[in-house]
Amino acid sequence: MSEIALTVFLLLLLFALLGSGVWVAFSLAMVGLVGMTLFTEAPVGDVMATTIWGASNSWALAALPLFIWMGEILFRSRLSQDMFSALSPWMKNLPGRLLHVNIFGCGIFAAVSGSSAATAATIGKLSIPELSKRGYPEKMMIGTLAGSATLGLLIPPSIILIVYGVATEQSIARLFVAAVLPGLLLLSLFVGFVLVWSLFHKDEIPDEIEDLPFREKLYRSRRLVPVLLLILGVIGSIYTGIASPTDAAAVGVVLALVLSWSTNSLNRKSFFDGLMGATRTSCMIAFILAGAAFLTVAMGFTGIPKLLALWIGSLELSNYALLAALTVFFVILGCFLDGISVVVLTTSVIMPLVEQAGIDPLWFGIYIVIVVEMSQITPPVGFNLFVLQALTGRNILNVAVAALPFFLLMFVALGLIIVFPSIVTFLPNQM
Amino acid sequence: MRRILDNLYKGSGWAAALFILAICLLVMAQVVLNLIDKLASNFLGEAFGLTIPSYADFTGFFLAAASFLALAYTLREGGHIRVLLIVQNLPARYRHWVEVWCVTVSGTVTVYFSFYTAFLTYDSFVYNDLSPGMVAVPIWIPQLAMLVGLVVLAIALIDELFALLKGQKASYEGKGENLLEKNPVSAVIVREDGS
Numbered sequence: 001m002s003e004i005a006l007t008v009f010l011l012l013l014l015f016a017l018l019g020s021g022v023w024v025a026f027s028l029a030m031v032g033l034v035g036m037t038l039f040t041e042a043p044v045g046d047v048m049a050t051t052i053w054g055a056s057n058s059w060a061l062a063a064l065p066l067f068i069w070m071g072e073i074l075f076r077s078r079l080s081q082d083m084f085s086a087l088s089p090w091m092k093n094l095p096g097r098l099l100h101v102n103i104f105g106c107g108i109f110a111a112v113s114g115s116s117a118a119t120a121a122t123i124g125k126l127s128i129p130e131l132s133k134r135g136y137p138e139k140m141m142i143g144t145l146a147g148s149a150t151l152g153l154l155i156p157p158s159i160i161l162i163v164y165g166v167a168t169e170q171s172i173a174r175l176f177v178a179a180v181l182p183g184l185l186l187l188s189l190f191v192g193f194v195l196v197w198s199l200f201h202k203d204e205i206p207d208e209i210e211d212l213p214f215r216e217k218l219y220r221s222r223r224l225v226p227v228l229l230l231i232l233g234v235i236g237s238i239y240t241g242i243a244s245p246t247d248a249a250a251v252g253v254v255l256a257l258v259l260s261w262s263t264n265s266l267n268r269k270s271f272f273d274g275l276m277g278a279t280r281t282s283c284m285i286a287f288i289l290a291g292a293a294f295l296t297v298a299m300g301f302t303g304i305p306k307l308l309a310l311w312i313g314s315l316e317l318s319n320y321a322l323l324a325a326l327t328v329f330f331v332i333l334g335c336f337l338d339g340i341s342v343v344v345l346t347t348s349v350i351m352p353l354v355e356q357a358g359i360d361p362l363w364f365g366i367y368i369v370i371v372v373e374m375s376q377i378t379p380p381v382g383f384n385l386f387v388l389q390a391l392t393g394r395n396i397l398n399v400a401v402a403a404l405p406f407f408l409l410m411f412v413a414l415g416l417i418i419v420f421p422s423i424v425t426f427l428p429n430q431m
Numbered sequence: 432m433r434r435i436l437d438n439l440y441k442g443s444g445w446a447a448a449l450f451i452l453a454i455c456l457l458v459m460a461q462v463v464l465n466l467i468d469k470l471a472s473n474f475l476g477e478a479f480g481l482t483i484p485s486y487a488d489f490t491g492f493f494l495a496a497a498s499f500l501a502l503a504y505t506l507r508e509g510g511h512i513r514v515l516l517i518v519q520n521l522p523a524r525y526r527h528w529v530e531v532w533c534v535t536v537s538g539t540v541t542v543y544f545s546f547y548t549a550f551l552t553y554d555s556f557v558y559n560d561l562s563p564g565m566v567a568v569p570i571w572i573p574q575l576a577m578l579v580g581l582v583v584l585a586i587a588l589i590d591e592l593f594a595l596l597k598g599q600k601a602s603y604e605g606k607g608e609n610l611l612e613k614n615p616v617s618a619v620i621v622r623e624d625g626s
Contacts, residue, residue: 017536021518021529024513033540044549053551053574056498057491064452065497178552191538242465246490272448279448280510283501286494287511339620381494 004311006302010035025284028291033297035068040301047301048294056286059246060166064171064285065360066249070256070277077260079230082223084222088130089217096198097205099136099144100125100339103190106148110155116376120149128392135206139402140197142392146370146384146399147406148190150373157234157248160343163289164365167347172246173238174428181423182366182390185416189409218382226259292344318367319357323367326350330371331378342372360414366424367417374410377403436590443583444504444569450497454490461486485564492562492573499580503587522622530601531592538588556619 010031017027029048036044087104091097103333105123110116122255124145131141153160156176165172212220234252237243243251260266319323347368354364376384378401389397417423464481472478481487505511518529552574554560561567591601 018513019517020532021513021515022533022536023506023513025511026540029540029544030536033543045543046550048544049547049551053495053548053577056556056577057495057573059487059491059494062454062490062494065453065494066458068453069451237462240469240582242464242469247458247462247465250455251462253455254459275448275452276444279444279451279497280505282451283447283498283505284510284512287502290498375551389587 005078006039018208025287025291028288028295031292032295035295035302035382043302044298048296051297052290056290058166060162060172060352061286061289063157063162063172063246063249064159065278065282066246066253067159067162068285069274070249070252072265072274072277072281073253073256073260073270076274077256077265078263079091079226079259082226082263086124086221086223089212090219094195095141095202095205096194098127098131098134099194099205100142100191101196102131102141102144103148103187105188106145107151107155108231109151110149110183114246116152116373116384119152120145120379120388124388137201137204138392138394140194142388142399142402143404143406144190144194146377146403147387147409149384150376150410151186153373153376154179154317154366154369156180156251158284158367158369161365163285164343164347164368166289167344168361168365170361170365173244174362174431176235176238177430177431178362178366178424179302179369180427182370182417185275185423186370186410186413189413190406193405193409226263230255230259230317236252275324318327319359320418322353323356323359327371327414330368331375342375343368346429359424360421362428363417363421363424367414369419370410370414374407377407438585439583440503440507440587443500443580447497447499447501447504447580449495450500450564454493454497457483457486457490457493467603484564485562485568488562488564488568492568492576495573496576496580499577500581500583502584506536506584506587506591507602511603527595530604531595532591534595534601537584541581541585541588545578545585548574548578550562578607 014031014033016025017030018024022030033044033048036042036047087101088098091100092412094100102123105127106119110119127145129140132138152158156179158179161179163170163174165175166171228253233255234248237251238248257266257271260270330346351361351364355361378385385403386397388403390396392399437596461483468478468481472481513533518526521529550570554568554575555571560570562570562573
């Protein structure tokens with residue numbers, strides 16, 4: 001059987017299993033089993049047990065349950081609520097006014113949560129009632145939330161970057177640092193868009209009723225302190241060298257516990273709810289990672305990735321064409337899978353190609369995260385779209401249309417980091 | 432019987448949670464030691480070189496234990512990710528058989544995998560494989576946690592299959608298939624007039 005036919009067969013099998021509702025991890029393992037049994041002589045079961053054991057007891061991956069747990073604790077605390085009410089009085093004289101709170105709120109929450117859907121849900125839950133009460137245009141309200149919540153994936157600490165770092169053996173600290181400037185770039189693109197849009201639609205942006213005196217504004221800002229301490233604590237512990245990125249996650253958990261304790265939102269129930277939530281989510285991700293690790297090794301035995309890499313290599317695509325092809329590929333895949341699965345599923349096959357093309361794997365990590373961000377707001381499956389659909393009662397197409405300008409802005413950001421790769425590489429090169 | 436099984440899944444989930452707690456405590460202890468070292472080298476000019484022996488190994492073992500012990504519990508809570516885009520529009524009758532199919536495929540993989548994990552653990556035991564770190568742990572001990580988690584998952588899937596064949600609903604049905612259902616965000620409804 002020719003390798004191309006074999007590849008197509010296994011891909012179809014994967015899509016059939018996924019499409020019929022089989023859990024992602026089991027689908028991956030099943031495709032690995034079938035591929036290896038049919039096309040190799042290797043001892044399948046032994047390889048499976050050894051590979052998965054090896055992939056599951058990793059120290060670097062231990063950051064995953066901890067960061068997820070941190071997010072769970074914060075979700076149950078008053079942190080995000082406080083943040084919103086502290087930010088809003090400062091925005092009075094800015095075109096677009098409180099719409100920027102969505103963007104910055106998401107940006108900051110992203111810095112502590114590491115998840116895009118959690119950011120959309122938390123900030124959206126707080127800001128949508130407030131903004132619609134004041135009469136802000138619905139489309140911009142939904143759009144800003146959908147767009148900037150995706151920053152949860154990029155702005156460190158980012159779970160998806162940890163997963164990418166583990167999968168491709170890149171330094172997670174360098175990936176985190178590399179994500180800072182692109183994150184700021186996206187933030188400023190979003191802010192710029194809201195500014196320009198508001199200048200052209202002055203009458204649609206309502207006046208700010210709450211006019212606090214400067215001192216009151218400052219006083220209100222004290223509520224930002226806990227968030228800032230948390231961000232400083234987590235990121236600072238990495239850069240002072242007392243904690244590796246894995247360790248920093250534990251610092252984050254402890255700080256989050258202290259924070260929620262100091263705001264009286266920590267009790268026995270919220271503690272255990274958060275812990276069990278983190279147990280479930282991290283089990284789900286670790287299991288997918290285990291399935292993907294086995295599939296990767298199984299694919300290695302069949303020789304497919306090498307051949308695919310050779311095949312694409314023989315097309316002699318220029319780097320730009322390769323990136324364009326990959327962008328389309330990832331956005332389509334992201335329509336059906338969540339971000340982490342996309343990264344895990346594809347890195348093993350894509351990385352050899354990327355390295356062969358001479359693309360910096362560090363840069364590629366940031367690139368892939370931005371593409372995955374874009375896929376969070378494309379129908380039919382975009383996690384942020386679902387969240388906002390539930391928050392607003394609008395159908396998914398309306399939400400998708402509202403999010404479209406922000407999708408295009410991410411495209412612009414992608415173009416910028418392709419043309420100016422130093423946006424990504426500048427900071428990590430200073431380390 | 433029902434209660435024993437439910438307690439088995441839940442107990443295994445709690446054990447997993449304890450391992451995550453243990454990871455956090457272990458890592459935090461190491462961070463505190465790093466901090467003491469850092470301060471010592473700043474003020475005394477010399478670090479003690481404090482480390483918890485084999486701390487990275489232990490963290491990894493705890494993670495594996497947490498991941499595998501939580502499998503059955505996560506399954507029943509609807510925590511594992513799947514693509515429901517196509518099947519969610521099927522009529523209930525067909526949907527039932529889709530669940531039977533999913534559970535059967537997953538159960539087969541799990542039983543197969545459990546057997547080979549048992550062989551792996553047994554081999555580690557017989558050859559007395561040790562972990563490479565400063566504190567050499569017989570590797571069959573952490574592998575046993577993985578095996579236990581897989582066996583509990585296998586039991587859960589077989590349990591699920593029997594329930595489905597008896598015409599009952601799957602335990603995970605309608606639970607947390609995405610973030611929306613896990614967090615009660617749907618409670619906030621904003622009306623069009625903005626009131």
